[in-house]
Amino acid sequence: MNAKEKAATPFLTMLAIVAIAFAVESAIMAGLGLWAHSGGSLALVLLDAVVLSLAIAPPTYWLVLRPIRREYERRLRAEIQAQALGRLAATDPLTRSMNRRGLVDALREAMAHAARYGRPFSLAMADIDHFKRINDTYGHEAGDEVLRGIASILSKEMRLPDRVGRYGGEEFLLILPETKPDAAQTVAERIRASVSNADFAFGRSRIKVTVSIGVTEFEPGETMEELLSRVDRVMYQAKAAGRDRVISAAAS
Numbered sequence: 380m381n382a383k384e385k386a387a388t389p390f391l392t393m394l395a396i397v398a399i400a401f402a403v404e405s406a407i408m409a410g411l412g413l414w415a416h417s418g419g420s421l422a423l424v425l426l427d428a429v430v431l432s433l434a435i436a437p438p439t440y441w442l443v444l445r446p447i448r449r450e451y452e453r454r455l456r457a458e459i460q461a462q463a464l465g466r467l468a469a470t471d472p473l474t475r476s477m478n479r480r481g482l483v484d485a486l487r488e489a490m491a492h493a494a495r496y497g498r499p500f501s502l503a504m505a506d507i508d509h510f511k512r513i514n515d516t517y518g519h520e521a522g523d524e525v526l527r528g529i530a531s532i533l534s535k536e537m538r539l540p541d542r543v544g545r546y547g548g549e550e551f552l553l554i555l556p557e558t559k560p561d562a563a564q565t566v567a568e569r570i571r572a573s574v575s576n577a578d579f580a581f582g583r584s585r586i587k588v589t590v591s592i593g594v595t596e597f598e599p600g601e602t603m604e605e606l607l608s609r610v611d612r613v614m615y616q617a618k619a620a621g622r623d624r625v626i627s628a629a630a631s
Contacts, residue, residue, distance in 0.1 A: 473523055474530035477544025482552050485542045486603060489556050493597050500597040501563035502606060503553040504614040505533070505570065508589045508622040510549040521581040525588055528579045536570045550614075560596045560627050567592040567625045575623060589623035596629060 471478040477485065486502070493500035507513075507529065514522040526549065533543045533551055542554040553570075555563050571592055579586040593614030597606055609628070617626040 471545040476530045482544045494599045499559045501555040501558045502610045503567050503594045504610045505551045505590045505592045507549040525579050563594045564627045591617035591622045592625045594627040
C-alpha cells in the first residue's frame with residue numbers, strides 16, 4: 380500500500396460507516412413508520428437507537444476495530460521477535476549464558492549507574508584451572524560439558540541484580556552491582572567452593588574442576604578497558620598464587 384492509499388483509507392472507512400448508518404437508519408425509520416409519524420413516541424426513538432446500534436456494530440468492527448487490532452498484534456509480534464533476536468545475539472550458544480557482547484553492554488550500563496549515583500560496583504573474573512588439560516585428557520566434548528556445568532553453577536550462585544556470562548574461552552565475567560569488594564569476595568568464594576565441590580559427569584568419567592577468581596571494584600572515571608584489564612590481572616594473580624582461590628585488589 381502506497382502513501383496515497385494509506386492517507387485515503389481513514390476517509391473511505393469513515394465514508395463507508397456514514398453510508399451504512401444512513402442506509403440502516405432509513406430502513407429502520409421506514410419499518411417503524413416514522414416517516415409518517417415524525418413526532419414519534421419515546422419508545423420508538425429508543426427502539427430506533429438500539430436497532431441502529433446493533434445494526435452498525437458489526438461493520439464498524441470490521442472496518443475500524445479489526446484493522447486496529449490486527450495492526451496492534453502485528454507490532455506486538457514484531458517487538459517480541461526483535462527482543463528474541465536481541466537476546467539471541469547476546470547469548471553464548473554453548474553455555475546459554477551471556478556472551479561477550481551481552482556482557483559488554485551490561486558492564487557499560489552498570490558502570491554508568493555506579494558513576495551517576497555514586498553506588499558501589501564490583502567486577503569478578505573466573506577462569507577454569509588447567510582447562511587445556513581437560514580437553515587433552517577427555518576431549519573437547521568433555522570440555523564443553525564442563526563449561527556448561529560451570530555456567531549453571533555461576534547462574535545459580537548469582538543474586539537477582541547480578542549478571543554473569545562467558546567472556547571468552549574458559550573465562551567468565553561476573554557483574555556485581557551494589558556490591559562492595561568484601562561482599563564481592565564473599566560471593567566469589569562461594570562460587571569457588573561450589574565449583575570445587577562439584578563433579579562433572581562425562582560418560583563414565585567424573586571430572587573435578589577448580590576456578591581462579593579475581594575481584595576488583597569500579598572506580599568512577601576509569602574506562603571499561605582499564606576495569607577489565609585490572610580484573611584480568613587480579614585473576615592471573617590468583618592463578619600464580621596456586622589456583623583454586625579468590626584474590627581481591629582495589630584500583631591502584
